[in-house]
Amino acid sequence: MANVRTKLRGLGCAEVLVNSLKNKAQDKSQAALNVKKPRRAEVNYCPQYPKGETTDSLEKERIALLSEVQKRNNDNIVTMKMQKTFSYRRQEVIQGQPFIADFKSRWPALFTEKEIDKEFLRISTVPLLSRFFYELDLYTPRMMELFRGKGGVAGRKMRHIMVAISKDDTIHTRRACILKSLCVYLNEDHEKLVKEFTVSYIHKMFCVM
Structure with missing residues:
Protein backbone atom coordinates (compact mmCIF):
# COMPACT_ATOMS: atom_id res chain seq x y z
CA MET A 1 0.00 0.00 0.00
CA ALA A 2 3.02 2.30 0.33
CA ASN A 3 3.14 3.06 -3.40
CA VAL A 4 -0.51 2.48 -4.29
CA ARG A 5 -0.92 6.03 -5.63
CA THR A 6 2.16 5.61 -7.82
CA LYS A 7 0.72 2.41 -9.26
CA LEU A 8 -2.67 4.06 -9.84
CA ARG A 9 -0.94 6.97 -11.55
CA GLY A 10 0.89 4.56 -13.82
CA LEU A 11 -2.43 2.99 -14.78
CA GLY A 12 -3.79 6.43 -15.72
CA CYS A 13 -6.16 6.99 -12.79
CA ALA A 14 -7.42 10.55 -13.29
CA GLU A 15 -7.98 11.24 -9.60
CA VAL A 16 -4.29 10.87 -8.70
CA LEU A 17 -2.91 11.95 -12.07
CA VAL A 18 -4.54 15.38 -11.92
CA ASN A 19 -2.57 16.29 -8.77
CA SER A 20 0.71 14.74 -9.93
CA LEU A 21 3.67 17.10 -9.87
CA LYS A 22 4.92 15.49 -13.08
CA ASN A 23 1.59 16.16 -14.75
CA LYS A 24 1.61 19.78 -13.63
CA ALA A 25 5.20 20.20 -14.81
CA GLN A 26 4.15 19.16 -18.31
CA ASP A 27 1.27 21.63 -18.36
CA LYS A 28 2.46 25.04 -17.19
CA SER A 29 -0.98 26.66 -17.51
CA GLN A 30 -2.35 28.45 -14.46
CA ALA A 31 -5.39 26.17 -14.41
CA ALA A 32 -3.22 23.06 -14.11
CA LEU A 33 -1.06 24.54 -11.37
CA ASN A 34 -4.09 25.55 -9.30
CA VAL A 35 -5.88 22.18 -9.36
CA LYS A 36 -7.07 21.60 -5.83
CA LYS A 37 -6.79 18.37 -3.90
CA PRO A 38 -10.00 16.47 -3.11
CA ARG A 39 -11.69 17.15 0.19
CA ARG A 40 -12.45 14.35 2.57
CA ALA A 41 -16.15 14.31 1.61
CA GLU A 42 -15.47 14.20 -2.14
CA VAL A 43 -15.61 10.43 -2.66
CA ASN A 44 -15.93 10.68 -6.44
CA TYR A 45 -13.54 13.58 -6.90
CA CYS A 46 -12.30 12.92 -10.42
CA PRO A 47 -13.80 9.64 -11.68
CA GLN A 48 -12.73 7.78 -14.79
CA TYR A 49 -14.91 7.75 -17.90
CA PRO A 50 -17.40 4.87 -18.08
CA LYS A 51 -16.10 1.79 -19.86
CA GLY A 52 -16.26 2.21 -23.63
CA GLU A 53 -16.76 6.00 -23.45
CA THR A 54 -14.41 8.68 -24.76
CA THR A 125 -22.56 9.77 -1.80
CA VAL A 126 -24.54 11.88 0.70
CA PRO A 127 -28.00 13.36 -0.09
CA LEU A 128 -27.74 17.14 0.13
CA LEU A 129 -31.20 18.27 1.26
CA SER A 130 -31.86 15.57 3.84
CA ARG A 131 -28.36 16.02 5.27
CA PHE A 132 -28.78 19.80 5.39
CA PHE A 133 -32.12 19.61 7.21
CA TYR A 134 -30.75 16.97 9.59
CA GLU A 135 -27.89 19.27 10.59
CA LEU A 136 -30.25 22.26 10.76
CA ASP A 137 -32.59 20.40 13.14
CA LEU A 138 -29.60 19.28 15.19
CA TYR A 139 -28.39 22.84 15.79
CA THR A 140 -31.84 24.45 16.05
CA PRO A 141 -32.00 24.57 19.91
CA ARG A 142 -28.56 26.19 20.15
CA MET A 143 -29.35 28.72 17.42
CA MET A 144 -32.64 29.64 19.10
CA GLU A 145 -30.73 30.42 22.31
CA LEU A 146 -28.27 32.48 20.29
CA PHE A 147 -31.04 34.44 18.59
CA ARG A 148 -32.85 35.13 21.89
CA GLY A 149 -29.67 36.61 23.35
CA LYS A 150 -29.15 38.97 20.42
CA GLY A 151 -29.92 42.61 21.20
CA GLY A 152 -30.60 45.73 19.18
CA VAL A 153 -32.62 45.99 15.98
CA ALA A 154 -31.48 42.59 14.75
CA GLY A 155 -32.63 40.97 17.99
CA ARG A 156 -36.09 42.53 17.70
CA LYS A 157 -36.39 41.33 14.10
CA MET A 158 -35.45 37.78 15.05
CA ARG A 159 -37.85 37.68 18.01
CA HIS A 160 -40.60 38.92 15.69
CA ILE A 161 -39.79 36.13 13.23
CA MET A 162 -39.72 33.48 15.98
CA VAL A 163 -43.28 34.38 17.08
CA ALA A 164 -44.55 32.16 14.25
CA ILE A 165 -43.27 29.08 16.10
CA SER A 166 -45.56 29.74 19.08
CA LYS A 167 -48.53 29.91 16.70
CA ASP A 168 -47.64 26.85 14.62
CA ASP A 169 -44.92 24.71 16.17
CA THR A 170 -44.23 22.32 13.27
CA ILE A 171 -40.93 21.20 11.83
CA HIS A 172 -41.48 23.24 8.66
CA THR A 173 -42.26 26.41 10.61
CA ARG A 174 -39.20 25.94 12.81
CA ARG A 175 -36.92 25.48 9.81
CA ALA A 176 -38.36 28.54 8.06
CA CYS A 177 -37.98 30.72 11.16
CA ILE A 178 -34.44 29.52 11.85
CA LEU A 179 -33.32 30.21 8.27
CA LYS A 180 -34.93 33.67 8.26
CA SER A 181 -33.42 34.52 11.66
CA LEU A 182 -30.03 33.26 10.53
CA CYS A 183 -30.19 35.69 7.58
CA VAL A 184 -30.89 38.56 9.98
CA TYR A 185 -28.10 37.39 12.32
CA LEU A 186 -25.68 37.47 9.38
CA ASN A 187 -26.94 40.93 8.40
CA GLU A 188 -28.67 39.66 5.26
CA ASP A 189 -32.16 40.39 3.97
CA HIS A 190 -34.30 37.31 4.62
CA GLU A 191 -37.11 38.67 2.44
CA LYS A 192 -34.95 38.20 -0.66
CA LEU A 193 -34.42 34.55 0.23
CA VAL A 194 -38.14 33.92 0.60
CA LYS A 195 -38.93 35.94 -2.53
CA GLU A 196 -36.56 33.85 -4.65
CA PHE A 197 -38.04 30.63 -3.30
CA THR A 198 -41.60 31.88 -3.87
CA VAL A 199 -40.92 32.93 -7.47
CA SER A 200 -39.27 29.58 -8.18
CA TYR A 201 -42.18 27.71 -6.60
CA ILE A 202 -44.80 29.66 -8.57
CA HIS A 203 -42.84 29.07 -11.79
CA LYS A 204 -42.82 25.33 -11.09
CA MET A 205 -46.56 25.39 -10.42
CA PHE A 206 -47.25 27.06 -13.78
CA CYS A 207 -44.98 24.54 -15.55
CA VAL A 208 -46.94 21.68 -14.02
CA MET A 209 -50.25 23.27 -14.99
Whole structure:
Protein backbone atom coordinates (compact mmCIF):
# COMPACT_ATOMS: atom_id res chain seq x y z
CA MET A 1 0.00 0.00 0.00
CA ALA A 2 3.02 2.30 0.33
CA ASN A 3 3.14 3.06 -3.40
CA VAL A 4 -0.51 2.48 -4.29
CA ARG A 5 -0.92 6.03 -5.63
CA THR A 6 2.16 5.61 -7.82
CA LYS A 7 0.72 2.41 -9.26
CA LEU A 8 -2.67 4.06 -9.84
CA ARG A 9 -0.94 6.97 -11.55
CA GLY A 10 0.89 4.56 -13.82
CA LEU A 11 -2.43 2.99 -14.78
CA GLY A 12 -3.79 6.43 -15.72
CA CYS A 13 -6.16 6.99 -12.79
CA ALA A 14 -7.42 10.55 -13.29
CA GLU A 15 -7.98 11.24 -9.60
CA VAL A 16 -4.29 10.87 -8.70
CA LEU A 17 -2.91 11.95 -12.07
CA VAL A 18 -4.54 15.38 -11.92
CA ASN A 19 -2.57 16.29 -8.77
CA SER A 20 0.71 14.74 -9.93
CA LEU A 21 3.67 17.10 -9.87
CA LYS A 22 4.92 15.49 -13.08
CA ASN A 23 1.59 16.16 -14.75
CA LYS A 24 1.61 19.78 -13.63
CA ALA A 25 5.20 20.20 -14.81
CA GLN A 26 4.15 19.16 -18.31
CA ASP A 27 1.27 21.63 -18.36
CA LYS A 28 2.46 25.04 -17.19
CA SER A 29 -0.98 26.66 -17.51
CA GLN A 30 -2.35 28.45 -14.46
CA ALA A 31 -5.39 26.17 -14.41
CA ALA A 32 -3.22 23.06 -14.11
CA LEU A 33 -1.06 24.54 -11.37
CA ASN A 34 -4.09 25.55 -9.30
CA VAL A 35 -5.88 22.18 -9.36
CA LYS A 36 -7.07 21.60 -5.83
CA LYS A 37 -6.79 18.37 -3.90
CA PRO A 38 -10.00 16.47 -3.11
CA ARG A 39 -11.69 17.15 0.19
CA ARG A 40 -12.45 14.35 2.57
CA ALA A 41 -16.15 14.31 1.61
CA GLU A 42 -15.47 14.20 -2.14
CA VAL A 43 -15.61 10.43 -2.66
CA ASN A 44 -15.93 10.68 -6.44
CA TYR A 45 -13.54 13.58 -6.90
CA CYS A 46 -12.30 12.92 -10.42
CA PRO A 47 -13.80 9.64 -11.68
CA GLN A 48 -12.73 7.78 -14.79
CA TYR A 49 -14.91 7.75 -17.90
CA PRO A 50 -17.40 4.87 -18.08
CA LYS A 51 -16.10 1.79 -19.86
CA GLY A 52 -16.26 2.21 -23.63
CA GLU A 53 -16.76 6.00 -23.45
CA THR A 54 -14.41 8.68 -24.76
CA THR A 55 -14.28 12.46 -24.66
CA ASP A 56 -15.95 12.63 -28.09
CA SER A 57 -18.77 10.23 -27.20
CA LEU A 58 -19.51 12.04 -23.92
CA GLU A 59 -19.46 15.40 -25.71
CA LYS A 60 -22.17 14.05 -28.02
CA GLU A 61 -24.16 13.05 -24.93
CA ARG A 62 -23.77 16.58 -23.57
CA ILE A 63 -25.06 18.09 -26.82
CA ALA A 64 -28.02 15.70 -26.79
CA LEU A 65 -28.69 16.71 -23.20
CA LEU A 66 -29.16 20.35 -24.27
CA SER A 67 -32.26 19.38 -26.27
CA GLU A 68 -33.53 16.86 -23.71
CA VAL A 69 -33.56 19.43 -20.92
CA GLN A 70 -35.98 21.63 -22.89
CA LYS A 71 -38.63 18.91 -23.04
CA ARG A 72 -41.39 18.62 -20.47
CA ASN A 73 -41.77 15.63 -18.15
CA ASN A 74 -38.36 14.38 -19.24
CA ASP A 75 -36.65 14.08 -15.84
CA ASN A 76 -35.77 10.39 -16.16
CA ILE A 77 -33.86 10.81 -19.44
CA VAL A 78 -32.13 13.97 -18.18
CA THR A 79 -31.06 12.20 -14.99
CA MET A 80 -29.77 9.23 -16.97
CA LYS A 81 -27.68 11.44 -19.26
CA MET A 82 -26.43 13.53 -16.34
CA GLN A 83 -25.30 10.36 -14.61
CA LYS A 84 -23.59 9.12 -17.77
CA THR A 85 -21.70 12.39 -18.30
CA PHE A 86 -20.77 12.86 -14.62
CA SER A 87 -17.10 11.92 -15.04
CA TYR A 88 -16.80 14.14 -18.14
CA ARG A 89 -18.33 17.06 -16.25
CA ARG A 90 -16.13 16.58 -13.18
CA GLN A 91 -12.92 16.50 -15.19
CA GLU A 92 -14.05 19.65 -16.99
CA VAL A 93 -14.59 21.42 -13.65
CA ILE A 94 -11.36 20.23 -12.03
CA GLN A 95 -8.96 20.56 -14.93
CA GLY A 96 -10.56 23.35 -16.96
CA GLN A 97 -11.88 25.57 -14.12
CA PRO A 98 -14.47 27.22 -16.43
CA PHE A 99 -16.33 30.42 -15.66
CA ILE A 100 -19.77 29.90 -14.12
CA ALA A 101 -21.56 31.55 -17.06
CA ASP A 102 -19.77 29.30 -19.56
CA PHE A 103 -20.36 26.20 -17.47
CA LYS A 104 -24.04 27.06 -17.06
CA SER A 105 -24.48 27.40 -20.81
CA ARG A 106 -22.83 24.01 -21.34
CA TRP A 107 -24.69 22.21 -18.54
CA PRO A 108 -28.06 23.95 -17.99
CA ALA A 109 -29.61 20.75 -16.59
CA LEU A 110 -27.29 20.92 -13.59
CA PHE A 111 -28.71 24.22 -12.39
CA THR A 112 -31.99 22.84 -11.07
CA GLU A 113 -32.90 21.91 -7.52
CA LYS A 114 -33.24 18.21 -8.33
CA GLU A 115 -29.98 17.88 -10.26
CA ILE A 116 -27.97 19.88 -7.73
CA ASP A 117 -29.08 17.41 -5.08
CA LYS A 118 -28.21 14.46 -7.32
CA GLU A 119 -24.83 15.91 -8.32
CA PHE A 120 -23.95 16.34 -4.66
CA LEU A 121 -24.95 12.71 -4.11
CA ARG A 122 -22.75 11.60 -7.01
CA ILE A 123 -19.73 13.43 -5.62
CA SER A 124 -20.07 12.71 -1.90
CA THR A 125 -22.56 9.77 -1.80
CA VAL A 126 -24.54 11.88 0.70
CA PRO A 127 -28.00 13.36 -0.09
CA LEU A 128 -27.74 17.14 0.13
CA LEU A 129 -31.20 18.27 1.26
CA SER A 130 -31.86 15.57 3.84
CA ARG A 131 -28.36 16.02 5.27
CA PHE A 132 -28.78 19.80 5.39
CA PHE A 133 -32.12 19.61 7.21
CA TYR A 134 -30.75 16.97 9.59
CA GLU A 135 -27.89 19.27 10.59
CA LEU A 136 -30.25 22.26 10.76
CA ASP A 137 -32.59 20.40 13.14
CA LEU A 138 -29.60 19.28 15.19
CA TYR A 139 -28.39 22.84 15.79
CA THR A 140 -31.84 24.45 16.05
CA PRO A 141 -32.00 24.57 19.91
CA ARG A 142 -28.56 26.19 20.15
CA MET A 143 -29.35 28.72 17.42
CA MET A 144 -32.64 29.64 19.10
CA GLU A 145 -30.73 30.42 22.31
CA LEU A 146 -28.27 32.48 20.29
CA PHE A 147 -31.04 34.44 18.59
CA ARG A 148 -32.85 35.13 21.89
CA GLY A 149 -29.67 36.61 23.35
CA LYS A 150 -29.15 38.97 20.42
CA GLY A 151 -29.92 42.61 21.20
CA GLY A 152 -30.60 45.73 19.18
CA VAL A 153 -32.62 45.99 15.98
CA ALA A 154 -31.48 42.59 14.75
CA GLY A 155 -32.63 40.97 17.99
CA ARG A 156 -36.09 42.53 17.70
CA LYS A 157 -36.39 41.33 14.10
CA MET A 158 -35.45 37.78 15.05
CA ARG A 159 -37.85 37.68 18.01
CA HIS A 160 -40.60 38.92 15.69
CA ILE A 161 -39.79 36.13 13.23
CA MET A 162 -39.72 33.48 15.98
CA VAL A 163 -43.28 34.38 17.08
CA ALA A 164 -44.55 32.16 14.25
CA ILE A 165 -43.27 29.08 16.10
CA SER A 166 -45.56 29.74 19.08
CA LYS A 167 -48.53 29.91 16.70
CA ASP A 168 -47.64 26.85 14.62
CA ASP A 169 -44.92 24.71 16.17
CA THR A 170 -44.23 22.32 13.27
CA ILE A 171 -40.93 21.20 11.83
CA HIS A 172 -41.48 23.24 8.66
CA THR A 173 -42.26 26.41 10.61
CA ARG A 174 -39.20 25.94 12.81
CA ARG A 175 -36.92 25.48 9.81
CA ALA A 176 -38.36 28.54 8.06
CA CYS A 177 -37.98 30.72 11.16
CA ILE A 178 -34.44 29.52 11.85
CA LEU A 179 -33.32 30.21 8.27
CA LYS A 180 -34.93 33.67 8.26
CA SER A 181 -33.42 34.52 11.66
CA LEU A 182 -30.03 33.26 10.53
CA CYS A 183 -30.19 35.69 7.58
CA VAL A 184 -30.89 38.56 9.98
CA TYR A 185 -28.10 37.39 12.32
CA LEU A 186 -25.68 37.47 9.38
CA ASN A 187 -26.94 40.93 8.40
CA GLU A 188 -28.67 39.66 5.26
CA ASP A 189 -32.16 40.39 3.97
CA HIS A 190 -34.30 37.31 4.62
CA GLU A 191 -37.11 38.67 2.44
CA LYS A 192 -34.95 38.20 -0.66
CA LEU A 193 -34.42 34.55 0.23
CA VAL A 194 -38.14 33.92 0.60
CA LYS A 195 -38.93 35.94 -2.53
CA GLU A 196 -36.56 33.85 -4.65
CA PHE A 197 -38.04 30.63 -3.30
CA THR A 198 -41.60 31.88 -3.87
CA VAL A 199 -40.92 32.93 -7.47
CA SER A 200 -39.27 29.58 -8.18
CA TYR A 201 -42.18 27.71 -6.60
CA ILE A 202 -44.80 29.66 -8.57
CA HIS A 203 -42.84 29.07 -11.79
CA LYS A 204 -42.82 25.33 -11.09
CA MET A 205 -46.56 25.39 -10.42
CA PHE A 206 -47.25 27.06 -13.78
CA CYS A 207 -44.98 24.54 -15.55
CA VAL A 208 -46.94 21.68 -14.02
CA MET A 209 -50.25 23.27 -14.99
